[in-house]
Amino acid sequence: MDISLAIQLMVQGILLGGIYGLIAVGLSLIFGVMGVINFAHGQMMVLGMYISYWILVLVGLDPYLSLVLVAVVTAMLGYVIQATVVNRILDFPEAMQVVPLVSIGLIIENCILFMWGPDHRSPNTALGLESIHFGDVMIDASRLMAFVLAILITGLIFWFLRNNNIGKSMRAAADNRIGALVVGINVDRINNYAFALGAATTGAAGALLIPLIPVSPHLGHDFTLTAFVVVILGGMGNLVGALVGGLILGVAESMSTLWLPPTLKHVVSFSLLVLIMLFKPKGLFGGK
């Protein structure tokens, strides 16, 4: 085995894992608080990518700088979706929750197609082509940035949930909805904030992906699927689990390049998913 190739693949796997974690954090947060799987997750991320792309093209602001603005826009969208749709379906059977959220995803996807057209867009960004070299091993600057920011964003959300009153209310509503209502928490409004926070994270993740992935309107389904695998690996609703799940998936997919053709990448990720579901159905960090 070529050792430098193996080291390179390991480094890339870890960085790719950070990106997978970033893709999954928003989904995990929304599920953790409300128990709803956001099937429009991927499309919201693609929307974040397009808003970031637009800001870059129109104003010249790099995605790392427009990140906050993108998060605010997607947070507002998330708030509206929760207030108008999701709050009304929280008590529905899980199978019935799927349809409205899949529909919202399709609406977002087609609006994107209408507004920006079908082309792949991949503009040059400040760190888009930067890399750091240690001998034969290369570290991609934009992947490293996404990795670091994924950890930072997760840490911030973690802090917010533990130390901020709204965050504490979110945890209370997640633990016991009736109990939260009894102590005077406006659960519907707290849910709106939670979905907005999840959507903001998702939008920010989209902005961070602009230097890495050419954006096109139909990427959303792949993102949702990847996020789903990562969240199940790490444990539904667990933010640290989402990061660790992302790392496991990233390293497994990257290292598989040594032995398997790339066409079998999905075999690796879905085999991991099946194994986890068989032996640890609640995921690595999902408790008992």
Place this chain on the structure above:
Amino acid sequence: MSKQKKIRTGKGIHRREFIKNSAIVGTGLMLPFGVPTLLRAAPRKIKIGSIQPVTGPLAVIGQGQRKANIMAAKQINAAGGIKSLGGAHLELLLGDSESKPEVGRQEADRLIKEGAVALQGPFQSGTAMAIATLAEQRQVPFVMDVAALDAITQKGYHYSFRVFITARGLVGGAINFLKQVVDMKGVAPKTAVVTNTADPFGKGMSGGFLKGLEKSGMPIKILERIQYPLGIQDLSGEVAKIKSLKPDLIFPVSRPGDSVILTRELYKQRVPLMGIYCPGSPGWYEPHVVKDLDKLILYVLVNVPWINPLSTVYQHANAAFKKEFNQTLDTNSAYAYTGTLVVADALERAGSVQADDIVAALKQTNFKDHPVLGGPIQFAENGDNKGASTGLLQIQPDPVPEKRVRVVLPKNFAQSQEIVFPWPQLWER
């Protein structure tokens, strides 16, 4: 005052008299002009099914092709329609394959049920294969504007015709041009890696190229063939592998999207190469790709069925396309445009919308005024276009991104006499 006097002086004109007189005068005026107009039949409509990948990973190509189909039909209608059928207008029935063969087949079926007398499309070879089988079952002529897989026309089908070049023809062009470049520049690449999308076109095209290269006797050793799923979002591992293999050349069979990821990754990982030589696939000449990759895409060589930049048909069609859709008529759109013209030409000569008459006319096609490289479009017994050929493009520096894609071979169509090979390394530009 008498009644007539009242009318003459304008006094005492009653409403009923006015209406009665107006009706008499109006009817009199209509007799020579109006009635025949009412009786004249509106031009008949001939329904043509256009199935393109308007959504999904290939949407960028499919939408351009649909627009080209629409523009060609409009132009034919504006020029008087199908004259042998009383000026009948073409009515395009639009289908979207969603970049999936099974959906393409369903859409073709739907359009046939809605009355399409001929089908055209569909860009993807897998979809073309599915529609060709359906066309044979339903006995509806099918003109493939773009689809390259050889096997589509090797099943003895009677109703399928292909305007585009075959994968074998593409491969022939790729090897022929590669030999010319190597001879002209006096450099000999010894090793290469082939990369391709793992869809029917990607596999067929790269497999055919590998066989063709072996047969050609060119001393280029293929170190690895890397296949990846269509729509892949990360090629860092694959490029790390390419770097470890140290090839002189990469032969990619790609799509817009993965071509961008591959090139940027080659830059970031500082993979030294003599160049990228694409044997025939999209991903290297589309305006957005050229603009986004900027300096990184310079000097890539692409063998591709291409527009004929010197033809007046292309120049007029391109001007009209820019005016109507504000975009350039690229090679895929130009082939889609040609496909509609070929169908219209067959209908004109057939003077009928019966499938067998259209097929008989298609077999006799000798269509010269088209906007793409190659000779007159004439269909062989199996439905392939005998006049189809390719050109070799190189992306060369120019302040205007649209002018960077230039034909360099064959010489009689060349827009630039200079070929840069080997290329300056990606990170040295």
